[in-house]
Amino acid sequence: xxxxxxxxxxxxxxxxxxxxxxxxxxxxxxxxxxxxxxxxxxxxxxxxxxxxxxxxxxxxxxxxxxxxxxxxxxxxxxxxxxxxxxxxxxxxxxxxxxxxxxxxxxxxxxxxxxxxxxxxxxxxxxxxxxxxxxxxxxxxxxxxxxxxxxxxxxxx
Amino acid sequence: xxxxxxxxxxxxxxxxxxxxxxxxxxxxxxxxxxxxxxxxxxxxxxxxxxxxxxxxxxxxxxxxxxxxxxxxxxxxxxxxxxxxxxxxxxxxxxxxxxxxxxxxxxxxxxxxxxxxxxxxxxxxxxxxxxxxxxxxxxxxxxxxxxxxxxxxxxxxxxxxxxxxxxxxxxxxxxxxxxxxxxxxxxxxxxxxxxxxxxxxxxxxxxxxxxxxxxxxxxxxxxxxxxxxxxxxxxxxxxxxxxxxxxxxxxxxxxxxxxxxxxxxxxxxxxxxxxxxxxxxxxxxxxxxxxxxxxxxxxxxxxxxxxxxxxxxxxxxxxxxxxxxxxxxxxxxxxxxxxxxxxxxxxxxxxxxxxxxxxxxxxxxxxxxxxxxxxxxxxxxxxxxxxxxxxxxxxxxxxxxxxxxxxxxxxxxxxxxxxxxxxxxxxxxxxxxxxxxxxxxxxxxxxxxxxxxxxxxxxxxxxxxxxxxxxxxxxxxxxxxxxxxxxxxxxxxxxxxxxxxxxxxxx
Amino acid sequence: xxxxxxxxxxxxxxxxxxxxxxxxxxxxxxxxxxxxxxxxxxxxxxxxxxxxxxxxxxxxxxxxxxxxxxxxxxxxxxxxxxxxxxxxxxxxxxxxxxxxxxxxxxxxxxxxx
Numbered sequence: 050x051x052x053x054x055x056x057x058x059x060x061x062x063x064x065x066x067x068x069x070x071x072x073x074x075x076x077x078x079x080x081x082x083x084x085x086x087x088x089x090x091x092x093x094x095x096x097x098x099x100x101x102x103x104x105x106x107x108x109x110x111x112x113x114x115x116x117x118x119x120x121x122x123x124x125x126x127x128x129x130x131x132x133x134x135x136x137x138x139x140x141x142x143x144x145x146x147x148x149x150x151x152x153x154x155x156x157x158x159x160x161x162x163x164x165x166x167x168x169x170x171x172x173x174x175x176x177x178x179x180x181x182x183x184x185x186x187x188x189x190x191x192x193x194x195x196x197x198x199x200x201x202x203x204x205x
Numbered sequence: 206x207x208x209x210x211x212x213x214x215x216x217x218x219x220x221x222x223x224x225x226x227x228x229x230x231x232x233x234x235x236x237x238x239x240x241x242x243x244x245x246x247x248x249x250x251x252x253x254x255x256x257x258x259x260x261x262x263x264x265x266x267x268x269x270x271x272x273x274x275x276x277x278x279x280x281x282x283x284x285x286x287x288x289x290x291x292x293x294x295x296x297x298x299x300x301x302x303x304x305x306x307x308x309x310x311x312x313x314x315x316x317x318x319x320x321x322x323x324x325x326x327x328x329x330x331x332x333x334x335x336x337x338x339x340x341x342x343x344x345x346x347x348x349x350x351x352x353x354x355x356x357x358x359x360x361x362x363x364x365x366x367x368x369x370x371x372x373x374x375x376x377x378x379x380x381x382x383x384x385x386x387x388x389x390x391x392x393x394x395x396x397x398x399x400x401x402x403x404x405x406x407x408x409x410x411x412x413x414x415x416x417x418x419x420x421x422x423x424x425x426x427x428x429x430x431x432x433x434x435x436x437x438x439x440x441x442x443x444x445x446x447x448x449x450x451x452x453x454x455x456x457x458x459x460x461x462x463x464x465x466x467x468x469x470x471x472x473x474x475x476x477x478x479x480x481x482x483x484x485x486x487x488x489x490x491x492x493x494x495x496x497x498x499x500x501x502x503x504x505x506x507x508x509x510x511x512x513x514x515x516x517x518x519x520x521x522x523x524x525x526x527x528x529x530x531x532x533x534x535x536x537x538x539x540x541x542x543x544x545x546x547x548x549x550x551x552x553x554x555x556x557x558x559x560x561x562x563x564x565x566x567x568x569x570x571x572x573x574x575x576x577x578x579x580x581x582x583x584x585x586x587x588x589x590x591x592x593x594x595x596x597x598x599x600x601x602x603x604x605x606x607x608x609x610x611x612x613x614x615x616x617x618x619x620x621x622x623x624x625x626x627x628x629x630x631x632x633x634x635x636x637x638x639x640x641x642x643x644x645x646x647x648x649x650x651x652x653x654x655x656x657x658x659x660x661x662x663x664x665x666x667x668x669x670x671x672x673x674x675x676x677x678x679x680x681x682x683x684x685x686x687x688x689x690x691x692x693x694x695x696x697x698x699x700x701x702x703x704x705x706x707x708x709x710x711x
Numbered sequence: 712x713x714x715x716x717x718x719x720x721x722x723x724x725x726x727x728x729x730x731x732x733x734x735x736x737x738x739x740x741x742x743x744x745x746x747x748x749x750x751x752x753x754x755x756x757x758x759x760x761x762x763x764x765x766x767x768x769x770x771x772x773x774x775x776x777x778x779x780x781x782x783x784x785x786x787x788x789x790x791x792x793x794x795x796x797x798x799x800x801x802x803x804x805x806x807x808x809x810x811x812x813x814x815x816x817x818x819x820x821x822x823x824x
Contacts, residue, residue: 133218382741
């Protein structure tokens with residue numbers, strides 16, 4: 050289908066900023082409030098679905114299949130490398146919790162929610178959020194192109 | 206801190222890491238990707254051999270994800286965190302899984318040269334191996350569900366690999382629908398068990414289970430779902446389409462994953478032994494029906510891979526018959542019960558080798574002639590090695606004496622005869638019919654007037670892989686006691702002693 | 712009786728989903744049936760963790776320490792993610808089948824045999 054009218058395109062462009070920031074907020078605060086990697090990634094993917102609906106034919110210059118596929122693979126590699134990094138104790142060991150480094154303050158009981166805690170959980174949330182948003186956007190993009198009777202270029 | 210302590214989780218993590226690396230490496234160079242995949246599979250195989258040697262020698266090994274030391278399973282009296290548990294039965298099944306995947310991957314290097322999107326194929330292959338090994342080594346019900354779904358989704362995507370053929374897409378769709386209904390039944394049963402006992406660990410639930418009505422409902426759902434994944438008689442509809450339309454090496458891996466679902470079934474009902482006599486009889490009857498239906502439907506098939514798929518249903522019937530009749534003597538099988546369960550487990554190994562060889566031969570025939578049906582004549586003149594391999598596979602599947610099928614089928618026949626003589630007679634008739642089917646296939650494909658078109662040569666790696674399988678069949682057929690004492694008997698002992706399994710965790 | 716209503720809703724949802732999978736001919740309706748069964752099982756899992764008078768299991772500014780069980784919520788989240796992947800795969804296969812054959816009726820070939 051062709052692109053939609055100028056009003057729809059303008060509002061879609063305006064809505065990127067609040068949408069993506071809200072998605073990143075949900076991803077980053079996954080260890081304190083409801084949310085986390087998958088939920089935030091799904092929010093960002095709905096923004097890209099909105100983009101595909103609003104722009105129609107011209108989306109090929111904006112969202113690229115190669116870039117999304119590469120981003121997805123890189124994020125998955127980051128996730129499993131984080132899991133491997135604690136292998137000296139056990140796999141998936143939380144080696145940053147309660148230590149002095151980047152996410153390592155300690156906490157106990159009911160508290161007003163400090164961002165600095167949680168060990169490797171916020172880093173894994175970031176990796177999963179990036180991966181899920183790339184993957185779901187890629188799914189919607191490929192389904193859109195295949196529904197228009199177009200031959201999808203093979204992602205190598 | 207040595208390698209052997211982290212071996213259970215490395216078995217799952219290394220194929221997963223390789224599966225995520227493959228698309229990135231494949232963009233750079235395709236030879237590098239093949240190399241990286243073979244390295245990952247070889248290291249998985251090496252770790253599996255190391256782990257099984259250690260477990261058969263030393264006893265059960267557990268691994269807790271994320272604890273202070275790997276063996277700390279219950280810090281407060283009940284198990285916390287995800288726990289992997291490896292005993293002799295697990296090690297046996299994981300040996301089969303990683304060896305078959307390594308062999309099939311070497312076969313695939315030359316079989317699939319003409320396709321364009323091979324990156325995704327190898328990624329899905331490594332994800333399939335991750336699902337199989339995860340399903341084998343886990344000690345936790347929810348991990349079981351996650352790895353079962355990984356297995357189903359990767360298999361469905363691999364079945365639909367030839368997207369130009371409409372039948373492959375339909376087969377993948379049917380497989381996915383039936384498989385996800387089964388997985389949702391598993392999730393419902395996990396919910397029922399969790400709601401009653403507030404535990405997700407298999408050993409912990411086995412320790413505290415009482416036989417109330419909801420427990421029986423949950424166990425029935427679990428057993429039906431895994432019978433659905435294995436492809437025994439009431440729910441076998443997806444098997445011919447899925448095995449017939451997939452590429453030939455993928456069919457071998459699908460067969461291995463069906464056998465792994467059977468292993469999970471055996472593990473579930475030997476730990477939760479609520480009503481073993483009734484369950485054993487039901488499984489024996491289902492096994493007989495599978496044998497009967499498999500061989501009778503295979504007589505009328507025209508497509509070679511569908512025919513081998515139907516004989517696969519019959520072979521799974523033999524395994525279920527053997528273990529089911531051994532289950533009747535639970536909780537302490539001696540005498541014919543022990544032989545029956547040993548025969549069933551030995552038949553898992555033999556079945557993978559025999560039907561794997563037959564599927565790979567079917568793949569080689571498709572590679573040579575481009576045809577999937579039986580109207581090819583006279584290949585024996587130009588491809589004598591293929592004919593010899595087919596004879597070996599045919600003898601092994603139907604249970605002729607110098608091959609490995611004879612040893613395991615003899616154990617099953619002997620013990621089932623004590624249960625009920627009629628079942629053993631039907632089993633023997635099934636074997637004879639299977640020999641008849643494959644003789645017909647042999648004469649249709651290999652004998653007759655020589656093939657009139659010029660054929661290309663089969664690449665050396667494909668012949669080498671089929672040669673390895675044939676040599677293993679002959680070796681196990683000539684020395685079955687070697688394999689029985691070193692691998693199968695510890696596996697049987699581990700399967701019928703749920704107390705060891707439970708005490709290792711609590 | 713009032714506390715059993717979610718379980719009755721679970722049974723109704725699973726029954727509707729099974730009717731869709733078994734008796735409908737359109738491929739898209741079969742896929743939607745699987746989605747509804749998935750929703751029913753997810754609702755069942757969350758309902759298992761309910762405790763009387765509990766609040767959401769979050770430690771940030773919690774009003775009281777008596778909370779509903781958090782484990783089934785983790786199980787449900789994983790199940791939702793897996794269902795999305797499964798439904799996406801099935802819908803892509805349905806689209807490809809339509810491109811091949813021109814219709815998404817499941818009775819025309821041996822699809823449900």
